[in-house]
Amino acid sequence: MWLAKLQTSCGCIKLQTNGRFIRNLTTQHSRMSCKTITVDQDDEIRKLPDKYERQPNVLRKKFTSGVPGTVNLQVLGAGANGSPSSVYLFTDQARYLFNCGEGTQRLAYEHKTRLSRLEHIFVTRNTWTTVGGLPGLALTVQDVGVRNLGLHGPPQLDTMLQSMRRFVMLKNLQIDTIDSTQRELFEDSILSVQPVVLTSELQPTQEILSYICKLKPRPGALNLVKCVEHGVPPGPLLGKLKNGQDITLPDGKLVRSVDVTEPGETALSFVFIDVPSEDYLPSLEAQATEYKQLAGSELTEVALVVHFTPTEMTAQAAYERFMADNFSPGTQHIYLNSALNKFSGCVAANRIQYQLNQLHPHIFPLLAESLELQDSCPSLNLSQNLKKTKLEDEQSNEEPTQTEQAAQGVGSMSSFHLRPRKGLDRTLEAKLNPEEYIKETHAVPGFTELLAQLQKETEALKITESSSYPRIIFLGTGSCIPNKTRNVSSILIQTAPAAYMLLDCGEGTYGQIVRLFGRERTQEVMRQLQAVYVSHLHADHHIGLIDLLLQRQKLQPAQKLLLLAPRQIEPWLNFYNRQIQSIAEAYTLRGNGELLDEPLTDESVQCMGLSAIATCLVKHCPSAFGISLTLQSQFEGEPIKVTYSGDTMPCEDLVELGRNSTVLIHEATMEDDLEEEARIKTHSTVSQAIQQGRDMQAKHIILTHFSQRYAKCPRLPSTDDMQQVAIAFDNMQVTVEQLQHYHKLYPALLAMYAEYTEELEQRAVKRELKQERKRKLAQT
Incomplete structure (x- = not known):
């Protein structure tokens, strides 16, 4: 891929890749002289100046402008059949990972979830369940050019990293550990993350973290007619107003952003909760006021709760009562680790096994995972019978209840769209299709005859x-x-x-x-x-x-x-x-x-x-x-x-x-x-x-x-x-x-x-x- 800088008739500067223009990150106005740098938000940028090729983190900061237009939560692993429970938050500017269990890197590789823009990892516990995939993932992101990574979580993360140095060689990756039990707010241009600490009298040294995340709201569109009425001249002052900043004109007049822009969106919040055992429930209930205020605020909407909590705990009456009392019926819930999450997401491993199984069913047995899926829904040939969601069915105006959501289970590569449209999307969820895998082999010339002979x-x-x-x-x-x-x-x-x-x-x-x-x-x-x-x-x-x-x-x-x-x-x-x-x-x-x-x-x-x-x-x-x-x-x-x-x-x-x-x-x-x-x-x-x-x-x-x-x-x-x-x-x-x-x-x-x-x-x-x-x- 190559990049070229072109100047348009209105004075805008754009970056072009392979002969096509890439979407701008900032609003342009044809009557104003503005300079805008644009980058491809979907493809990797390969041939750039050395410092950007070596440091994708720097590249993001160089080209970021404004609040991101796309924000999705993607389930990498749903905790099924030995897969990790981890969630990838990606925007068109930066990426964040919540929990990094063993196998996270493999799922990210298989499903082409790019890790080159990963900047921060948030973990709920300092145990192998949540950090076991860190060694492999660190080596991977180092290879793709990431140079700095923030690791947020309980104490001792830095000591754990140090103890891994003997067998995980990180020559070019700097991992900065942040003790989130100090309750310090993490904030950047995209979101804020507030840690919530859970403690137990039985295990006083093992603090567990939940996270309350708030997206920065997108400001309303700039109303140019109002700008003219307030005497705002063309130029950089318009950009400041668009980004929510108040300005002072040369004559000393104060112009507020809210006076010249349309109403902005309601800030969206989402929550990650992890309650590993009953002895942490009292601590969770002590935090009820904080969650209730969040859910009841007119300034923010709690769109989603992601549960890292083990399945035996989510079934506890006290846990269910806490969710019902502190979150509105409109809040959706994703339960990781649920027994209803049937598939690990390892499609390729099942694909090759179905193909090899034709050669010798005992040397290459089908995976029990796929057989269990087939038993659970035989008529669907392993593709799970998933309910349509709001995004998949435009005619449906009814939100699924918390019980209905939990009953569906969730799979690897399910997404929850926070922006521009809010809702659960299962169209890319990992599924199996054995008939397709077998047809692939029989389409190869000569294979059917050789198989019959074998x-x-x-x-x-x-x-x-x-x-x-x-x-x-x-x-x-x-x-x-x-x-x-x-x-x-x-x-x-x-x-x-x-x-x-x-x-x-x-x-x-x-x-x-x-x-x-x-x-x-x-x-x-x-x-x-x-x-x-x-x-x-x-x-x-x-x-x-x-x-x-x-x-x-x-x-x-x-x-x-x-x-x-x-x-x-x-x-x-x-x-x-x-x-x-x-x-x-x-x-x-x-x-x-x-x-x-x-x-x-x-x-x-x-x-x-x-x-x-x-x-x-x-x-x-x-x-x-x-x-x-x-x-x-x-x-x-x-x-x-x-x-x-x-x-x-x-x-x-x-x-x-x-x-x-x-x-x-x-x-x-x-x-x-x-x-x-x-x-x-x-x-x-x-x-x-x-x-x-x-x-x-x-x-x-x-x-x-x-x-x-x-x-x-x-x-x-x-x-x-x-x-x-x-x-x-x-x-x-x-x-x-x-x-x-x-x-x-x-x-x-x-x-x-x-x-x-x-x-x-x-x-x-x-x-x-x-x-x-x-x-x-x-x-x-």
């Missing part, structure tokens, strides 16, 4: 669901940060009928488990989860651990979780336990380094269906480990051995650790053409990973941890090299028996993603041509 072979070989162990379940197969189809590293291994072990625990791991297994089955899996292994302390391998510990702790399991991790994780866990929430009783830590000389073979291992756990150091970062699991179950008369590389470049110690493995799970971050980049980043290419497996004489190799540039399918070597090699997808689960036949899936799989793999080939050709030009230039 199904015929599968039936002849009797490749069905296997009851043997281990069952290897991939929860996250991408690297660095989550994208919409590949979450970050996490592998769940069912080692025995009632025993699970987790290899790495990246952000959103618990959410992946809930969406795959469903709510009830997840509780069973979490109780049977006996060990978590963390290969190294990069955020994409362990940031989901806190939520996992908290969720398992709620179930009051019979024994602590065995945590195998680098000892350097201890300060972070101790800080969280001491300052935020108690988790010390949830786990027992054993350092990975303690297993270097002597494998772990004690009773804690035996009860998981294992006979030994061993580790080795690998070539990635300090204290990065690989691991091997030797199972009690056998395959072809020998104990089954599963080796996992973690992140590493080719490593001899890993080869020795995994010697004669039944299954090697190895990272394959880069395609073969990017070997030098892989070496610099201490990762492996696809062929290097395969060679590692051959060197250790592994019977089967599974590739994972793909760069997010390979969102659907990585660029692979020839199919002859893939006979004993499987590529992992999120939510894929395999046994050793099924791995023997995995290579039969490749013809149909590659046909399904032919367009995508062709694009990867074209990129590779362009890279090679570019490198060739560089070589020739170097020679000359």
